[in-house]
Amino acid sequence: MRRNRVKTVLFDLDGTLLPMDQELFVKTYMKELALKGAAVGYDPQELVQIVLAGVEVMVKNDGTMTNEERFWELFMARFGGEMEKHIEVFEKFYQNEFARVANVVNPTRLANQTVQVLRDKGYELVLATNPVFPKVATLERMRWAGLNPKDFSLITTYENCHYTKPNVDYYREILAKIGAKPQECLMVGNDVQEDFSVAKLGVQVFLVTDDLINTAGDDYSQLPQGDRQGLLDYARSLPSVLS
Structure with a gap:
């Protein structure tokens, strides 16, 4: 060819x-996410577990939903409440604390x-x-x-x-x-x-x-x-x- x-x-x-180093990146990312979660009222260990589980459901996605929809379907089934408030927490995390993960790239x-x-x-x-x-x-x-x-x-x-x-x-x-x-x-x-x-x-x-x-x-x-x-x-x- x-x-x-x-x-x-x-x-x-x-x-x-x-x-x-992908392993170091994921470890640092999850650490920062857990700290953010704890600061706003989530159980940090549970938050990390559900985010990692969310990755798995996206990997298994059959195409009938976007990956975003798959993730939030799982997340909301576990945490409930108002989706918009959960989304806002994640958006603020990625706009702020996530920048600390740049230290390991x-x-x-x-x-x-x-x-x-x-x-x-x-x-x-x-x-x-x-x-x-x-x-x-x-x-x-x-x-x-x-x-x-x-x-x-x-x-x-x-x-x-x-x-x-x-x-x-x-x-x-x-x-x-x-x-x-x-x-x-x-x-x-x-x-x-x-x-x-x-x-x-x-x-x-x-x-x-x-x-x-x-x-x-x-x-x-x-x-x-x-x-x-x-x-x-x-x-x-x-x-x-x-x-």
Whole structure:
């Protein structure tokens, strides 16, 4: 498959454009959420448990609801009360305390440099980050990474998606939203299982080996790959798609 057929590049965020140790990120995120929850009257341990359970129901989503609807269906069944008040707590958390989690990520200029190289060459860009976060939290993580949301034609969040990684229907939904053919797309990620199930559709892939995740121990030796500097070099080698 010729790489010069690519017109659209899909990027993972966490561990790809935003360097991080995922386990440390989740641990710190849950710690801050528990502190916020305790401060406003939730049982902190129970809040963390239901949020993690909410991720699981989103991962199992069958497409009949958005991920947002799945999450809040579970949350409200446990906590009850006024949904708007619960949502406000989360929004304020992501706008304020969540910023402390930035202390455990390691932003690199290579991320935005890669994005700008591809933008200048005319590629359509999609931020294909696993949509288990609301938009407010995703935009915050993009800010940590030094990325401009305006550079992306689509940013996947729990509000606008009905599936999650590694479900191939998550990628089908993206392609349908942007009107792209699989063979004209490239997926860039650091998780062999979650990011590259898209290859089943005929989408090309590039594995970022920094912060590599390979939970199933799959052989990835034949995949196009490199560290973040290698990704930037690869982007520079791609042809312009400007007409």
